[in-house]
Amino acid sequence: MNLKSSNPKQIAAEQAVEYIQDGMTVGLGTGSTAYWAIQQIGKKVLNGLQIKAVATSIQSENLAKELGIPLIPFSEVEEIDVTIDGADEVDGAWNLVKGGGGALLREKIIASSSKQLIIVVDESKVVTHLGKFHLPVEVVKFGFELTRNKLSALGCEPKLRMVDQQPFTTDNGNYILDCDFKQINSPSECHDAINNIPGVVDNGLFIGMAARVIVGYQDGSVKELKLV
């Protein structure tokens, strides 16, 4: 009997956890794929894996606590050895769109301090061009309408993210504008143009940050994505 899960997100996440070794400081991503990585790390910790972890969201921090994964304060972190996180889109150059769950800012802070960012996705996230998934942009609440106008001027349609008829608020107390660019042809330029707008805290484009991309497929296979 084949007991291996055929959930593509789970198998990608579990493969990524194989890169974690004793003594490492590990960044815990956010979302339904990173969830499986955290679960697997929790199992390994129970079986004696010695690591310290930092989380990219309150949600992941709570999950880590439930599973007994030792968390350390950022004041004690010098460098993170490996971070495992999901993505909403990944292209052949391993550029990413992230922030579907609203965690992009903490995720980017942690990714930028990580020696290795391993991205785990199911096959539906692999795209030729970024942009079908509306790009999340975290903005401060003050004057967000003006910030939204400036984003529109870049050629997208920004929409304030709502939850239960209320604006969604990030772990950092900010709003998210989900921007429909249709297609993002120059991810790096787009990233910089957005972050140059006053009021923007950060956007969900992660350029040149991923060290590996692990993809889980419906047929139960898992592969590392080749860099094009």
Ligand SMILES: O=C[C@H](O)[C@H](O)[C@H](O)COP(=O)(O)O
């Ligand atoms: O803000 C959320 C994160 O960037 C997630 O890693 C991303 O949205 C992918 O989430 P999921 O694995 O649930 O599709």
